[in-house]
Amino acid sequence: MDGPDPTYNIPVVARLTGDPDRTALRAALRDVIARHEVLRTVFTVVDGEPYQEILGSDEVAWQPTFVDVAANDVAAEVARMATCTFDLTTEPPIRVWLLSVNAREHVLVVVLHHIAGDGWSWGPLGRDIALAYADRRAGRAPEWAAPLPAQYADYALWQRELLGTADNPDSVLARQVGFWREALAGVPEELELPVDRPRPAVASRAGHSVPVEVSSELHGRLVELARLGAGTDIPIGSAVAGRTDEGLDELVGCFVNTLVVRTDLSGDPAFRDVLGRVRETGLAAFGNQDVPFERLVEELAPARSLARHPLFQVMLTLQNTGRAALDLPGLGVGTSGAAAGLSVAQPARFDLDLALTEVFDEQGCPAGLRGVVVASADLFDPDTVETIAARWVRVLGTLVANAGVRLDAVDVLDDDERSRVLVTWNDTAMVVPEVPVAELFAARVAEAPAAIAVVSGDSELSYGELGGRVHRLARRLIGLGVGPEAVLAVVLGRDSGLMTALLGVSAAGAAYLAIDPTQPVERIAYMLDDATPVLVVTDSVNASHIPAAWCGERGAVLVLDEPVVVTALESEPSSPVGDADRLVPLSGSHPAYVVYTSGSTGQPKGVVVSQAGFANTVAAGRGRFRPEENFRIAQFTSIGFDVFCLEWALALVSGAALVVVPDERRLGDELARFLVEQAITHRVSGAKAIPRRRSLPFALGAGYASRSVVGVVAADREGFRQVPGDGPLPSERGGPRSRSRPDRPV
Template sequence: MNAEDSLKLARRFIGLPLEKRQMFLAALQREGVDFSRFPIPAGVEAEDRQALSYAQQRMWFLWHLDPQSGAYNLPAAVRLSGRLNQPALEQAFASLIERHETLRTVFQQQPDDSLLQVPLQQPLDIQRIDLNTLPAAERELRVAAAAEEQSLLPFDLANGPLLRVRLLQLAEEEHVLLLTLHHIVSDGWSMNVLIDEFCRFYDAHDQRQEAELPPMPVQYSDYALWQRRWLEAGEQQRQLDYWLAQMGDEHPVLELPLDRPRPVLPSHRGRRHERVVDAALVEQLRGVARQHGVTLFMLLLGAFNVLLHRYTGQTDLRVGVPIANRNRREIEGLIGFFVNTQVLRVQLDAQTSFTDLLGAIKETALGAQAHQDLPFERLVEALKLERSLSYNPLFQVMYNHQPEVADVTSLKVGSGLELGVIEWESRSTQFDLSLDTYEKAGQLHAAFTYASDLFDGATIERMARHWTHLLHSIVNDPQQRVGEIALLQAQELEQLTQDWGRHDAVWPSARAVHELFEAQAAQTPNAIALIFDGQQQTYAQLNARANRLARTLVAQGVGPEVLVGVALDRGMELIAAILAVLKAGGAYVPLDPQYPRERLLCMIEDSGSRLLLSQSHLLERLPVPHNVRSLCLDQAEAWACSDDSNPQRTVWADNLAYVMFTSGSTGRPKGVGISHGALSKHAFASQHYYGLNAADRALQFATFNFDAFGEQLFGP
């Protein structure tokens, strides 16, 4: 089929109703014809011709959630050195706007709630700022401030314009051009098209000539119409089925260690940390990639996944990967929003070898490439995810690799005007973290863009160092398991494992906390130890009560490594019971009476407790097994006349002090044993860390089912 016949069929296809389009595609598939290779026809009349593309619909929705945000701005700052013909510059932008429909378009909601692309009537207004009279240092500061301000200034998608141009004059032959477009009409590829065509138009107008640019085969609205018709006719469902199978049923949020809590409403402010990868290392990476039959992109993506796994411990990772979506000749030169986002899911653990990981990533990437036309927005809708404004759906980190980036500094216009790029750290970002790797002028660059709401610059700099060292480790031995690949350099490893582990303080871990309590009671017997509900006890009174109960427990067989359940209301009896168990040499198991019966039964059975300390009004609610004895502390005390001196019961630092059960959120609760030595060290560390002394008071607010209870009880 020749090109003319293909174009006629494409025009006919677009004009058909949905059912006939589906039949048309099915017939082509039976004949082995791929409709995606048919040309995009220009100027086809249709009722929905001015409707938005799928990507534009989602971008409008995101903008509508926060119209004052600059999160989806695409900024650029270009230094112009040499004689500048300002009328030619204005004419160049006017020619660009005339050539590209998207640059003269706004998006308006109609009375029936539909969204349409509407022509913008007003001409572009180029703002001019003269900084010529300022000192050189102040000029550069003003340039950086203006670039950052422009990059974050919001757009009005309904009224436009969606291209913003500002010209800063620094000297007679030194200017800075600030360009900002909204993502709904542009993408990264489009910015390169814009700069290239601007230079050609500027050259032509400067020389009073016509620019020799080929005519545009189609406009963005032609592409949007063609895309909707093709995907709606069945291709969308075919690709959606693939992605739904890839994503699975669980969609975990990536839990990177943050410097600050995640805000409910992110500011989308970010910063950028850049570095150049050593040329020798890049060649080694290329060699490893060739050896395993993968691209450099796949290898670097694998390394990024290893970094994320090692930072989070998570084994099911999702990384967003943008694709240019410019796989058709007629749209290569268009300015518009074509870029699509794919979610590459990788499953790995510490035992996965890096070579196996590369194989999995290759399979995943090739599958994604074969199903790259499904708009990301459709996948999000189909999964019916619980939406949150605080993080991006499906993935929270992005990886983008560009094999070759145009070097703007190499561009020169005929008049001798030279172009240079101005970089600044501040960025807007929709993601927690993005890693961009790109090759420019023979060097591999890496840029980490991070959300300022979440991370400090020092954290990302450290992460970038770990990523670089990880790459060195991979080329040294690609067969390594993921958990063995070195992230830390020798100096950092020594600091973490040796230097930071040293301290001058000596904790008296040889003495258990109840022995330290006894020493305090002997030193200050009349000092107030506890205050609760209008009552108070001195150290001597509390110690004597605990001693009498401890002797009763010893008589019932409590000793080292014997676990005693404690199910009491908050109050003085709870503290006395805990001290008594420890004085008897045993270990207590905290059992919150408010817990569900099933959980309490699980904890009692798993701990092997044969004795339960409780209160009469609680026993009927507690699931006490028949082989567990109960001792109610609110009944007549059989030990009331017992010896109240300190019992001589020896425990060692390694003996159990208590057993704390986990929450059980990922399955059955699990008991964690804490030794006397660990509890004693923690109590002293807390006292020194908070600088507590005899004049301080500690509020016992933590439930005794958590470790903070021991810190609050014994730390002061």
Template sequence: MWPRSLWRDLEAFGRREGATPFMVLLAAYQVVLSRYARQEDVSVGSPIAGRTHGETEGLIGFFANMLVLRTKVSAARSFRELLGQVREVTLGAYAHQDVPFEKLVEELQPERDLSRSPLFQVTLTLQNTPVTDVTLGEGLRLSGVESEGRTSKFDLSLVVEEVQDGVVVAANYNTDLFEAETVLKLLRHLRTLLNAAIAEPETRLGELPLMDAEERNRLVKAWSGTASEYPRDAGLAVLFEQQVERTPESVAVEYEGQRLTYRELNRRANQLAHHLKGMGVGPEVRVGLCVERSLELVVSVLGILKAGGVYVPLDASYPLERLSWMKAEAGVAVLVAQEKLADEVASGGELVVCVDTEWATQIAHQPETTPSTRVCGDNLAYVMFTSGSTGKPKGVGVPHRAVSRLVLGADYARFGPEEVWLQLAPISFDASTLEVWGALLHGAKLVVYPAGTPSLEELGRKLETSGVTSLWLTAALFEQMQARQPQALAKVRQVLAGGDALPVARVKERLEAGGVLINGYGPTENTTFWRGATWAALS
């Protein structure tokens, strides 16, 4: 129920503007519908009594007709301007109210759809006629009876009625289209917008608020959690080195039975960094990276960053023409690759480092000390190319602070030294950013899956034998694993999935088993996630 004070303000505003309360209400309703539907052309149906002559007032019968009130809602116009348009539209409809709605449909011949009514799908009714008992004589009296409609004739019907204590606002809606919570929110938004429009009618429609202070605070502050503390000014290499000091002997990376502690990984990355610096790698220098999942991959990523460079992932499965274009587009000056891939990828005259075969002969002789580089949070960490599904692929430059924000300034997932992350995504896919840095900046163990695409059974065995606790999967792979390898997946404490809509049935299965599921999705431009939505079974 709306307070009576709001209705008094609405009536007073209408009198000043030469409009009826219905016109003011309709204008506000159409603005809300326009904002929800994201369209400017809004048609609302409204019933009219059809008793335009005094002789018909006492007759029993159905004279009502439906009017179609169509308005152009432009975000740049003011509410006062819209109300003037609504006034003209409404008066014009009243002048032609004798034309039956059925005749209008017959003349206009709109494209018919049995799932909805023609010309309009939402209605507005202002119930301002007092309901009184009718005496017919000889003791016969007719009384009004409250009824509760169970069937919706339209997608959404809004009924407003002034009563003694205030204004009753009720909605009848199609449950195939709307949840009750959505309709209640729409009514709250209508009230908020109406208050604001009456108070400041010169406000542009696009700037009229829908949310009240409480909802805005909840959405912007309580739910979004955008404000967080994280080391935004430090480079990733420095943050990793700080972690090395905290957990030097903990296992940092594991691959096919081989392990490197944080201290050992740091030393190897330092050696590669010194080697790369000697080849001219420094801040903002692009370094192509074509290394399959292995220990060398993790060492290479760290080594490039420790030298101050920017790694540019290159997938050897791509056509050579595309790889050449990517290198030229990114300005790759040096290529770090495995020897078996270097011959295929190195075609632009860039300097090449074979991180596997050159290690013993050249890289291993470099100092193990941390090289001196001047890299801050604003420097680029990597350039990753989009798939090009919407046209030409583009390289996205991601700074160090964006990665640290992803894993150090977030609360959507559990991070810590007790976690075991599986590195499954290709390095050219930004999910690898979460896997690598979600582990290495928290003292966790990163288990690198061998090169190639595993079968569901192979992946399930790996999860169990390696004790993986944190896992990122595409939506499709999550669905397959939940269907075919539910026991192995159940042992993973938190699963992150995204890239597409998650299947509801599989989500329910995961939650019923007591696991945590994080729906994480975001474009490459946003550093992996917009924000994760965490679901967990209620205990």
């Protein structure tokens, strides 16, 4: 009842050969609508509650649509009709078109809304249309074999009576809800699938469809294995027909219900044991199938989100209700769907939706499984869906060949994939010059001293100005006895002074520990106590964040803007610092910086990154992003995060401008506007999305950017390529790439 939406359309398409009797077809379709009340039911909302209003046959001004269409336009017309939208409050939930290419070639399109039908419904619907058409073509009203024993509204009333009320502990509803409450206790809110991109805030329902085919041999072995009866918490949705009485078999209506079959894969079980668990769980679920899924969600009240389906995100359906027969006298009824070149795009109601149909030969022997997997286009690329489908069939073959195999021993990769993972993706060797980052920066200063190095607020600092400050500070530190193997803590805000300090420490040959002054004082104290720096570099604004113990006996503090320090720095030469100036020559094994983990699993842990490792990370980053002198890289990341080191170094060893994002503009629309106003070309973060605007790549941290940020930037850029990553500590972890658009942000 969320308004017109094609997500729950059920289209059926068939090619017809011959000369259809349009008058008979029109009358037959109206006969069928008269026979099945649900096809002439509208769903009205009063005081927020929907109810069924059954229209009389004479009240329904319903007609099929007959259209002449060119052969080349048939596929597009079928696709358009399959995605039609119903206003369920005013119109019947079925539409029919007859597309005529010429006097002998036609296409019949029937679209039924899921609120009024399910997969089973196509059987009685097809049979009734065929019978009514035959009778109307013969000039008589339909002679039904028997009146329907009930109507869908009768079923709805019966179901309500059967279930009873939730406040009655002896009712079917209370008992079955109790079962599901226990069975689904602690069920994961979201199944972690190998997606290509982060989940959007609201699911678009766009999907990629990939055919799935299981051979007759494998099908037969599956049947034999089933007779044996024999993430670790996997909730899978499974559809059941819901027609628990033979009197419902010939009704059109939505009787299908969805069960959540929760599979326990803990303990590395053998596949035969998993089958036993699934059978036990499935039988228990089937014994409690009467509560409609929507009511179950209402009762269990799981965390809801417009981004995903509640309770499960993977659906598995086996269509074993038999194929609908549409036998229209005088007409040849050909193949439909993809086999006829008339495939219809299917919406994605779930993250992954696998629907299969069993095929049997004339002797009733298994002849294979045919079906389709529909995956959310919000999460998956088409080639990924194809890979998932192929792996599913391959794993199925492995499991039925050896039902005793343990799950951890099942290999989901084929030989080519294994080679790609172990060989191709690991062929990343490159020559990295053993030049410290500080010397790479010095080279940029010499090449383009007038170029802008750092932009912070209204101030801009050129490479020449920054280089002079860096080298004066480095010489002052060397004079204080600072050199390789020493660790200096830097407690400064995000501005040009911070860059001066970090590069000054690096030029002296020491390692820096960058500390965000806004962090809790307890964390700052812990890092200082653990790293025991020989000196803390700060300024008068941030000195108050340093624990008092470190301003006395336990450590020395250098306040950069104290008059005596300013005078001392001004007296130092601004020429580049080299090994001849350092206490000892700098080597690749010397520490470059120290960074601490978040401490989410306990105490924060310090990680020492060597000069060679830092240079390797920067080389990998330059190879991936290829920054140039005219690039403007946003300094966005928190000072204490490992990506921060790559962020500033990527800019300042490449001759690019490092633009500091002000604290007040780091979120939402303000961040988006800042990125555009400052013509930012890169924002590096834990997850990266790279659009292209003219010749400038733009790296945007999708893991940290809101939809509004990506939307504003996307409107100013042409396209995106997403590159997930986890920062420089692993020295550039790779990731899959995918494309996105301004109308579907990363």
